[in-house]
Amino acid sequence: DSGVTQTPKHLITATGQRVTLRCSPRSGDLSVYWYQQSLDQGLQFLIQYYNGEERAKGNILERFSAQQFPDLHSELNLSSLELGDSALYFCASSGVSGNTGELFFGEGSRLTVL
Amino acid sequence: GNSVTQMEGPVTLSEEAFLTINCTYTATGYPSLFWYVQYPGEGLQLLLKATKADDKGSNKGFEATYRKETTSFHLEKGSVQVSDSAVYFCALRLIQGAQKLVFGQGTRLTINP
Numbered sequence: 001d002s003g004v005t006q007t008p009k010h011l012i013t014a015t016g017q018r019v020t021l022r023c024s025p026r027s028g029d030l031s032v033y034w035y036q037q038s039l040d041q042g043l044q045f046l047i048q049y050y051n052g053e054e055r056a057k058g059n060i061l062e063r064f065s066a067q068q069f070p071d072l073h074s075e076l077n078l079s080s081l082e083l084g085d086s087a088l089y090f091c092a093s094s095g096v097s098g099n100t101g102e103l104f105f106g107e108g109s110r111l112t113v114l
Numbered sequence: 115g116n117s118v119t120q121m122e123g124p125v126t127l128s129e130e131a132f133l134t135i136n137c138t139y140t141a142t143g144y145p146s147l148f149w150y151v152q153y154p155g156e157g158l159q160l161l162l163k164a165t166k167a168d169d170k171g172s173n174k175g176f177e178a179t180y181r182k183e184t185t186s187f188h189l190e191k192g193s194v195q196v197s198d199s200a201v202y203f204c205a206l207r208l209i210q211g212a213q214k215l216v217f218g219q220g221t222r223l224t225i226n227p
Contacts, residue, residue, distance in 0.1 A: 002157060033214065043158075043203065043217040056214050090157060102148075103215060105157030 003027065006091050006106035014114055018079040021109045025072055025093030031055070032074040033094070033103060034066055038087040049074055081113045116141045120204050120218035127194055128226050135189040135221050137178075137204035145206040147171075147180050147187040148215065152201040161189075161202070196225045 003026035013019055025032050034046040045058035049068035060066075063081075068074040078085060088110050092103035121136040139145065146165045150158040162171030167182035176191045187204060204218040 002159065004157070035217075042219040045214055045216065048214055058214070092158075102160045102163070103158075105159065107155070107157045 002104040002106065004091060004093050004104050004106035006089075006109050008109055009107065010110045010112075012112045012114065013081060015081055015083060017081050017113075018077065019081065019111065021076040021078070021089050021091075021111075023074045023076070023091030023093075023106060025074070025091075026095070026104050029093035029095050029104070030072065031094045032068055032072070033092040034060075034074070034076050035090040035092065036087045037090060037108070041087075043090075046076070078111070081111075083113050086111055086113045116145070116206065116208050116216055118204050118206055118216055118218035120202075120221050122219070122221070123201075124222040124224060126224045126226065129196055130193045131225075133189070133191040133194045133198075133223070135202055135204075135223070137187045137189065137218060139185050139187065139204075139206050141185075141206055141208065143208075144182075145208055147178070148205040148207070149176070149178055149187070149189050150203040150205060150217070152203065152220070154200070158203060194223075194225050196227050199223055199225045 005024040007022045030051045033048045036044045046060040047066050048056040052068050066076045088108045090108045092105045118139045148163045149161040151161045152158045162173040164171040164180035170179045178189045201220045201222045203220045205215040
């Protein structure tokens with residue numbers, strides 16, 4: 001158990017809809033990262049938050065947005081969903097001290113867009 | 115740009131065979147290098163890491179050496195077990211102080227008894 005909790009584990013929705021994925025980082029971790037894992041694209045970095053502020057942005061579509069709340073949990077909002085958005089979305093967290101580079105991953109939220 | 119290229123899978127081996135999964139990278143500066151493993155139905159977890167040239171990371175019988183001259187970080191294990199069946203990801207960290215990781219495509223490993 002990594003200590004990172006993601007909900008929901010599975011989500012099935014239709015094209016054009018909007019969903020919200022939630023992530024609770026490990027206790028004490030200030031950084032949260034979102035990654036998208038799809039068969040053809042591999043693991044793609046979407047966005048990072050540190051203590052409520054956006055720290056780094058990757059290949060995140062304009063239809064997607066994220067935020068980190070004062071209690072450090074994070075939400076990834078996906079809107080106007082397309083078939084190609086079907087993927088496994090991972091949240092990861094990391095601590096403040098030591099640039100170890102280790103990220104702790106949740107088990108992922110599997111999104112299926114029909 | 116900064117990227118990681120992994121040996122394409124899937125890879126299927128018999129138990130006790132020798133394993134090599136190749137990983138090469140392209141990066142500006144001197145990145146830290148990592149291998150993560152994803153067991154079925156789980157999230158990724160760190161397997162081993164190396165932060166500078168000639169460092170060797172090791173864990174659970176796996177090893178990888180940071181080779182700056184060949185920009186490589188190949189994963190090896192002398193005798194694999196069925197429980198090693200998983201997807202393995204090579205990754206690099208680009209920026210000191212920020213912990214964004216760039217991952218390779220992943221290599222699916224299946225070990226047959």
